[in-house]
Amino acid sequence: MKDIAEIRADFPILGRKVYNKPLVYFDNGATTQKPQSVIDALTEVYTTYNSNIHRGVHYLSDTSSEAYEAAREKVRSFINAGRREEVVFTSGTTGSINGIAFSFGERYIKTGDEIIVSHLEHHANIVPWQMMCERKGAVLRVIPINDSGEIIFEEYLKILSKKTKLVSVTQVSNALGTILPINKIITAAHSVSVPVLIDGAQGIQHGMVDVKAMDCDFYVFSGHKIYGPNGIGVLYGKEKWLTELPPFQGGGDMVDKVTFEKTTYNALPFKFEAGTMNYPAAIGLGSALDYVTGIGRVDIAMREKELLAYATEKLSGIKGLKIYGNSASKISTISFLLDKIHQYDTGMILDKMGIAVRTGTHCAQPVMDHYGIGGTIRASICFYNTKEEIDSLAAGIEKVISMFE
Numbered sequence: 001m002k003d004i005a006e007i008r009a010d011f012p013i014l015g016r017k018v019y020n021k022p023l024v025y026f027d028n029g030a031t032t033q034k035p036q037s038v039i040d041a042l043t044e045v046y047t048t049y050n051s052n053i054h055r056g057v058h059y060l061s062d063t064s065s066e067a068y069e070a071a072r073e074k075v076r077s078f079i080n081a082g083r084r085e086e087v088v089f090t091s092g093t094t095g096s097i098n099g100i101a102f103s104f105g106e107r108y109i110k111t112g113d114e115i116i117v118s119h120l121e122h123h124a125n126i127v128p129w130q131m132m133c134e135r136k137g138a139v140l141r142v143i144p145i146n147d148s149g150e151i152i153f154e155e156y157l158k159i160l161s162k163k164t165k166l167v168s169v170t171q172v173s174n175a176l177g178t179i180l181p182i183n184k185i186i187t188a189a190h191s192v193s194v195p196v197l198i199d200g201a202q203g204i205q206h207g208m209v210d211v212k213a214m215d216c217d218f219y220v221f222s223g224h225k226i227y228g229p230n231g232i233g234v235l236y237g238k239e240k241w242l243t244e245l246p247p248f249q250g251g252g253d254m255v256d257k258v259t260f261e262k263t264t265y266n267a268l269p270f271k272f273e274a275g276t277m278n279y280p281a282a283i284g285l286g287s288a289l290d291y292v293t294g295i296g297r298v299d300i301a302m303r304e305k306e307l308l309a310y311a312t313e314k315l316s317g318i319k320g321l322k323i324y325g326n327s328a329s330k331i332s333t334i335s336f337l338l339d340k341i342h343q344y345d346t347g348m349i350l351d352k353m354g355i356a357v358r359t360g361t362h363c364a365q366p367v368m369d370h371y372g373i374g375g376t377i378r379a380s381i382c383f384y385n386t387k388e389e390i391d392s393l394a395a396g397i398e399k400v401i402s403m404f405e
């Protein structure tokens with residue numbers, strides 16, 4: 001693996017100061033910072049070949065279309081999908097889940113059918129299913145969790161039934177960092193012929209994706225969580241499903257023939273890509289995946305594991321600090337609260353020290369309800385962070401505590 005100083009130099013923003021203090025960025029769960037190569041890829045699009053994709057016969061449009069399709073191939077290879085046709089670009093994880101919830105609902109769901117999610121989901125993997133259930137008269141079932149922040153697998157097996165039409169679960173809890181046992185979840189669902197959607201928003205950047213090995217039916221993620229640009233995401237779907245499902249948006253490029261009487265749709269994956277896609281961001285995402293591959297996914301996972309162990313030990317040693325989410329199977333995210341000190345006060349004081357953490361419910365209100373709390377402080381750590389930064393966080397927290405004493 002590259003030396004940490006070299007890695008950090010790849011990310012220009014990491015060198016900046018906030019309130020005249022070196023920036024310590026621990027909000028990677030919300031969005032990750034971008035390496036120069038991604039910023040350069042975006043600049044290159046706009047300065048040398050920007051032109052709308054798929055529709056032109058001229059040089060710039062050809063170049064743009066080729067770069068967009070090359071990015072699709074990079075995604076295919078990164079997630080190990082069998083075919084490029086199974087990789088649909090969307091606006092992000094939220095866009096992908098809403099799209100599938102709509103199309104799947106239209107095609108397969110009737111009154112009394114059930115969809116299973118877990119208690120650990122981000123709102124993006126709850127609300128679209130609730131909207132679909134409301135439209136179709138279906139029922140949302142929830143896999144409960146224990147106090148370590150893990151799903152209770154036996155309870156999942158109990159609610160998985162003939163009524164279940166789809167299971168949609170996150171790979172990793174954004175609020176607590178828990179890694180879900182998705183292989184077991186998928187195997188159990190498939191044993192009763194139920195398809196599974198995996199929300200990979202917090203899994204993809206920690207090196208954990210191989211859609212063939214997982215055998216998931218759908219896998220979705222956002223570019224901005226894996227060092228890529230905002231406004232781009234991916235919906236992977238097995239060809240069988242994408243062929244059967246109707247499109248979730250209509251417009252240009254997703255059609256074959258349009259008349260006022262009837263419209264036929266384009267081939268996969270274009271059937272699901274209506275209108276002008278965010279092709280510069282897709283190209284930037286391709287560049288981000290190149291970057292991650294260059295650093296090495298195994299090395300990234302190992303480094304993050306080491307940082308998690310270091311941070312857990314450091315923070316656990318602070319009197320009055322309670323960590324939420326203690327699964328043995330976790331990514332490098334630590335959610336915590338300080339005794340009698342509000343999370344917003346903690347977050348705001350840390351901010352003045354140049355330390356960026358996230359405070360609140362992390363778009364996972366049911367997780368907070370489980371613990372009976374209004375939110376947490378979340379430090380989400382990634383491979384470009386350092387032990388010195390974790391020391392600064394620990395020292396910052398001690399200072400917050402001393403200010404309230």
Ligand code: PLP
Binds near residue numbers: 173
């Ligand atoms: N799912 C999970 C687990 C997330 O952590 C997030 C974002 O934090 C989302 C879905 C939504 O992602 P986006 O806002 O990029 O669509």
